[in-house]
Amino acid sequence: MMKLLLMLVLLAVVFYMLGARRGRPDEPEARSKPQPPAPPKEMLRCAECGMHLPADEALPGRGGVFCGAEHRNRFEARQGQR
Template identity: 70%
Template sequence: MKYLLLLLLLAAFFFFLGVKRSRPREPGARSKPASPAQPQAMLRCAECGMHLPADEALPGKGGVFCSTGHRNSFEAREGQG
């Protein structure tokens, strides 16, 4: 009788362990797969040559830039010459 009780306790333990693992962590996490990030164009800074994503580039006179400092120094230099 005690072996049957031990067997039932072990079965209940593994059952609840399996139920806990099968639950999604976020609501709807299993219903739709995560979509990968869309690729985007990489642009080159006209001042230093560093490549950066198009949505992070700053437009200016003479091209795109990685920072406002590079944009200002490029436009100041080009305005003098």
Template identity: 65%
Template sequence: MKYLLWLAVLALIIFIIGVKRGRPREPEVRSKPPSPKAADAPQAMLRCAECGMHLPADESLPGKGGVFCSAGHRNSFEAREGRG
């Protein structure tokens, strides 16, 4: 009977240690919450003047005929429009 009691106490200690190790740590408390980044805010979608693909405004390239998805499309559009 005495050994059964010691076995139960030992099992309880091992269980408590296992539960504490498996629990994720709490994040550090910060003085103020992090501010939302500008990248998280919605952006306007613009259409490439050459191929018509829509892309975010911060990824577009400005050109003489509008905005473009790549430098190659900007160059081909401006070359074609310059001849016309």
């Protein structure tokens, strides 16, 4: 019975030490400065539907930039009919 009580006390001390160590503010991770936010991306408007999207995701085409291949094809087909 005494051995069991001793084991429980030792386990409680170990868990307490692990928990206290995780929350210490003097660890390097907690002291590091927060990173500044990323700069805003340039936004472009789809020539077909008008939706705004980041420039690096836009598809170039005849007549502007597009949000997807379907809109680019539809726009270019309509322009070819004129």
